Amino acid sequence: MVESMSADPTAATTKGVHHFFRKLGVSVLFSGAAVGVSHVVQATRAGADFSMALLPAILLCLVLKYPAFLFGPLYTTVTGESVVRGYSRIGKWTLPLVGISFLCVMFTVVSAVALLSAGIALATTGAKTNITVLAIVLIASSTVFSLYFPFQRFQESMKVIFFILVSLSIFSLAMALPEWRTVSFKIQWTALRKEEIFFIAALIGWMPAGLDLPMMHSQWLLAKGKPSADAIEDFNFGYLSTTVLAVLFLVIGAVFFYGTGIPMATAAGGFSRQLLDAYTATLGTPGRWVIGVTLFLAIFSTLAVVADGFPRVLSEVLSLVAAPGSNAPTHSTRYRHLSSWAQLAGASAILLAFSGALTALVDFATTISFLICPIFAALNHRLTVLSDFRARHRLSQPLRYASLAGIAFFTLFTVYYFYLNAL
Numbered sequence: 001m002v003e004s005m006s007a008d009p010t011a012a013t014t015k016g017v018h019h020f021f022r023k024l025g026v027s028v029l030f031s032g033a034a035v036g037v038s039h040v041v042q043a044t045r046a047g048a049d050f051s052m053a054l055l056p057a058i059l060l061c062l063v064l065k066y067p068a069f070l071f072g073p074l075y076t077t078v079t080g081e082s083v084v085r086g087y088s089r090i091g092k093w094t095l096p097l098v099g100i101s102f103l104c105v106m107f108t109v110v111s112a113v114a115l116l117s118a119g120i121a122l123a124t125t126g127a128k129t130n131i132t133v134l135a136i137v138l139i140a141s142s143t144v145f146s147l148y149f150p151f152q153r154f155q156e157s158m159k160v161i162f163f164i165l166v167s168l169s170i171f172s173l174a175m176a177l178p179e180w181r182t183v184s185f186k187i188q189w190t191a192l193r194k195e196e197i198f199f200i201a202a203l204i205g206w207m208p209a210g211l212d213l214p215m216m217h218s219q220w221l222l223a224k225g226k227p228s229a230d231a232i233e234d235f236n237f238g239y240l241s242t243t244v245l246a247v248l249f250l251v252i253g254a255v256f257f258y259g260t261g262i263p264m265a266t267a268a269g270g271f272s273r274q275l276l277d278a279y280t281a282t283l284g285t286p287g288r289w290v291i292g293v294t295l296f297l298a299i300f301s302t303l304a305v306v307a308d309g310f311p312r313v314l315s316e317v318l319s320l321v322a323a324p325g326s327n328a329p330t331h332s333t334r335y336r337h338l339s340s341w342a343q344l345a346g347a348s349a350i351l352l353a354f355s356g357a358l359t360a361l362v363d364f365a366t367t368i369s370f371l372i373c374p375i376f377a378a379l380n381h382r383l384t385v386l387s388d389f390r391a392r393h394r395l396s397q398p399l400r401y402a403s404l405a406g407i408a409f410f411t412l413f414t415v416y417y418f419y420l421n422a423l
Contacts, residue, residue: 025231026220027238028158029305033213034242035165036113036302038206039249040295041362044275046203047253048264054200055250061204062243064410065211065373067403070235071380072214076221077231078393083218084316086383094379099317101372102212106310107346108365113306114139114347115355117299119272124292131269132355136348138303143344146308147337151223154308158301162241165298168291169248194420201417202363205370208242212369214380216309219316252278266359311339374411381407 046054072083079086087094114135122131145154192200221231256278257264265271276295280288315335354361381403384395395403 024159024237025234026155026217026224027234027241028155028162029220029309030209030213030217030235030238031162031241031245032158032298032301032305033216033309034208034302035245036116036299036306038203038208038366039242039245040275040299041112041116041271041359042203042206042366043246043249044253044257045199045264045359047250047255048257049196049199049253051254051258052250054203055247057200057204058207058246058250059243061207062239062246064402064406065208065377066239067399067406068211068373068377068380069208069214069217069239070232070399071383071403072217073221073231073235074393075380075383075389076218079388080226082222082316083215083380083383084313085320086386086389087379088320089386089388090379090382095317095321097375098212098215099314101368101376102310102314102317104368105210105212105365106306106314106343107350108361108368109306110139110303110310110343110347111135111350111354112361112365113299113303114142115351115361116272117296117303119267119269120276120292120296120299122269123272123276124289124296132351135351135355138300139307139344139347139351142300142304142307143340145304146311147340151220154304155224158305161294161297161301164294166241166245166248168294169245169252197420198367198417199363201370201413202366204413205368205373206362206366208239208246210366210369211373211376211380212313213309214376215313216306219309219312223312256281264359267356271359307340307343311336311343314339370410371414371417374407374414377403377407377410 043058046058075081075083075086084095084098087098115131117138118131118134121127121134122129217235253264257274265274276288276292280291315332315338318335318339319332350361383389384400384403
């Protein structure tokens with residue numbers, strides 16, 4: 001029985017920032033994966049289009065998704081095995097489901113984050129390099145980085161980047177002294193157009209990330225070594241961090257773009273310039289380089305994280321399909337390398353075809369994540385009633401009911417989405 005584990009999301013706030021910077025584990029990769037799509041792109045767009053009116057929706061989503069995200073590291077910590085292997089215990093049909101869902105979002109997410117990284121790099125430096133070529137180079141670099149860079153050093157570098165990004169973003173908002181009277185918390189839900197509801201669905205789908213992330217989180221815990229009870233405290237801190245960042249980028253969109261009459265650009269280059277110009281207006285030209293480099297490192301870190309995570313999970317799926325009875329480590333080098341290079345090829349093909357449509361790529365990937373959210377939320381809940389898990393740990397009743405409430409909410413919202421789409 002793992003009695004020292006806490007599933008209380010406030011537990012991570014009791015020991016101070018210095019304690020967590022020293023002990024922070026793979027949750028920094030969790031936070032890094034969230035920054036590039038749901039926060040920098042989607043939360044900023046939400047603030048630009050709706051001001052602060054979607055804050056309750058974002059917070060509700062984060063609360064309802066918390067159990068599904070928690071159950072990934074919790075299952076691995078309790079049982080010592082990955083989430084994907086746990087899924088296979090539920091039923092072999094889960095393996096092709098995971099594989100297909102990953103193939104639906106993997107190439108699009110990697111290409112979209114690479115485009116944003118390239119756009120920020122070009123907007124910062126003023127270089128005239130072709131954005132598509134640079135994005136492909138960044139994907140190739142992140143592939144090599146994830147395959148050959150020591151995991152521990154990768155994790156440590158993410159800590160520094162993460163705290164620099166948060167600090168500079170808060171500093172930028174504080175220095176801007178925005179006109180808060182222009183910020184609105186009102187929204188007429190009954191007057192929303194179908195397209196706006198579809199955007200909210202896409203926003204929720206990747207807030208703070210897709211429910212494929214618990215599978216990656218599980219793999220990172222195993223890659224780091226034998227998971228300990230601290231993994232849950234670490235997760236709670238990471239989840240709270242993603243919540244703060246989500247609100248932060250929503251505020252950035254609201255105070256810098258809402259009501260200006262300037263729509264957010266849909267192409268990566270234009271979107272990156274708008275985002276960077278918002279910071280430059282506050283920090284001045286010298287600060288443009290500081291925030292430009294910081295944003296690039298943050299988004300490139302997201303690229304490196306997802307480029308590492310998707311192949312890790314896919315390699316395990318392939319291993320379990322090829323040798324279902326094996327107890328050997330499933331993320332074999334051969335399958336992981338195969339998945340990584342296939343990811344590079346697929347993402348590059350998408351970039352060559354759709355490089356001018358950053359927000360369309362993001363909306364596609366996040367909408368797919370929204371539609372499969374109820375399925376993986378239910379699977380993660382099912383993990384907690386497997387005999388191996390229940391023999392060692394039992395969930396509290398409030399957490400169990402919160403999980404069921406989340407599954408019900410996302411199922412109903414998905415049905416409503418299909419209903420609107422059919423009109």
